[in-house]
Amino acid sequence: MKMAASVRALAERIGHEFQDPSILLQALTHGSRGGGGDNQRLEFLGDRVLGLVIAEALLDADPTADEGHIAPRFNTLVRRETCAEVAREIDLGAGLKLGRSEMIGGGRKKEALLADAMEAVIAAVYLDAGLEPARAMVLRLWGERVASAPKDARDAKSALQEWAQGRGLLPPDYVLISRDGPDHAPRFVIEARLSTGEVERAEGTTKRAAEHAAASALLGRLDG
Structure with missing residues (x-):
């Protein structure tokens, strides 16, 4: 399937060559586009994949930490603001497929749309190639955030x-x-x-x- 230049560039930035590019296109398609095939189901799945990867990474990084100390760090890393922040760093907004109303309303910059699409992209990699490539992508994009997440139980x-x-x-x-x-x-x-x-x-x-x-x-x- 032929991909637009902006979508091809995004695939390069996340470091994954899709065997089925249609999955990535679906991950980037907002419901405002109409016609079905939006990214809501992928966002649901990607949220779970992200949670698994981050939970494992935190446990590996601090084998002696109890749940009370890991939980706030986990919440910081998977929350909407962090997902949107990562999405901005890879310019995910440039590849979003939006309806006219969202385009006019600045949808490519909206935190909620970016966060949902970031999770959908994680799911797209997972469905296209499995857990290991998805894990590698998450750890690469989240980078030092895992190591630097606050350890205090209170924000x-x-x-x-x-x-x-x-x-x-x-x-x-x-x-x-x-x-x-x-x-x-x-x-x-x-x-x-x-x-x-x-x-x-x-x-x-x-x-x-x-x-x-x-x-x-x-x-x-x-x-x-």
Whole structure:
């Protein structure tokens, strides 16, 4: 089956040569396109494949960790924001097959569409070649995220809010300072602020990631 240049380029970026290119095309097809054959079922399967691969990777990386410490790291790695972040890094949006309304509405940049399509692409590789190629692709694309996922059972934003509440303070504010970079690889700078005046700034490839980084930096300063 003949593939558009953008889809061929995406296959090269994810590092898999499809025996059945129609599976990849389905993984990239949003329901707004109409006519059936969208990526919803593949997204469902890909979510499970991703979860299995990440769970195994975390267990292998830290053989002594208990479930209470692995679970929050797992959740960080498989959540929608992370999937969308990976999708942006490989410019998955360029290959999406969207209906007119989604194209006009900026669907190629939407976090939910990118995250769902990323999971569908994982399923496409799994169905095309099996678990090992799918595992290899996930570990390659998720890269250092597995090693650097936070080990604290609480995420930084929750911990900072608990710190503030425990001292009778208002919840922290998160202020967007700037957004730079191309659409497929943006960089957000966020400032975490407490009502008592403490401030820390951090950046990330998503607003959520930048908020967590800023919260973590502010926590480190408060605990220091």
